[in-house]
Amino acid sequence: MDAYFDIESLAKYLHLTPDQVRKMAEREQLPGQRVGGDWRFPKREIFHWFEERIGVADEPEVKKYETLLQSRDSGVDPDSLTIARLMPNELIWLDCPCRSKNSLIRDLCQWVADKGYIWDAEKMATAIQSREQLHSTALENGIALLHSRRPQADNLNEPFLALARTPSGIPFGGPRGILTDMFFLIASDSDAFHLQLLARITRILSQTNVISELRDAADEQQVIQVMLAAEGLVI
Numbered sequence: 001m002d003a004y005f006d007i008e009s010l011a012k013y014l015h016l017t018p019d020q021v022r023k024m025a026e027r028e029q030l031p032g033q034r035v036g037g038d039w040r041f042p043k044r045e046i047f048h049w050f051e052e053r054i055g056v057a058d059e060p061e062v063k064k065y066e067t068l069l070q071s072r073d074s075g076v077d078p079d080s081l082t083i084a085r086l087m088p089n090e091l092i093w094l095d096c097p098c099r100s101k102n103s104l105i106r107d108l109c110q111w112v113a114d115k116g117y118i119w120d121a122e123k124m125a126t127a128i129q130s131r132e133q134l135h136s137t138a139l140e141n142g143i144a145l146l147h148s149r150r151p152q153a154d155n156l157n158e159p160f161l162a163l164a165r166t167p168s169g170i171p172f173g174g175p176r177g178i179l180t181d182m183f184f185l186i187a188s189d190s191d192a193f194h195l196q197l198l199a200r201i202t203r204i205l206s207q208t209n210v211i212s213e214l215r216d217a218a219d220e221q222q223v224i225q226v227m228l229a230a231e232g233l234v235i
Contacts, residue, residue: 083228
């Protein structure tokens, strides 16, 4: 598979015109470089650029990204992205005792592996730590969206979403030193699935009261109910 987009293929991917892409590239708003007078955009860098845009967007913009991603022939079944299918009760850890970033990543991966959802907990933890070293996934709302830099299809039983909640916040690299107390682990088997799931979770968490309701949830079933209600599904 070609590792680069050119102007025309990236314009199609982003649903923009070639002229819009060219102007964004010239203004250094896209990760690309000129090769022999032509623009080339590494697909991996475009993926991470898209990922970062989703992470800082507000709800209307995230919804736009979600619609854009779903409009492509990505091979992702929309039904497979529902929280009910991806986050069963057994993947909700409401009394996670971890007090540091490294222990949270390590113990959460092992906890999920013990339930049979990943084969190699150490491999997943190392991949997540490498991603965190590039840029923390902790957000201003006290949430972190943990994931590896590349999907680990060979380390998964199936794509899943796990949630760990700590009794108090821990330093996780959040902006302005904000502590993090809820950690979603996103495990996908493809870039397309990851981006669509990331957009779905970000949109859900941006809705009013969702995060406070997750913090107040007394048990795993209440967490599921909060997520399903925010997702717009019947409980």
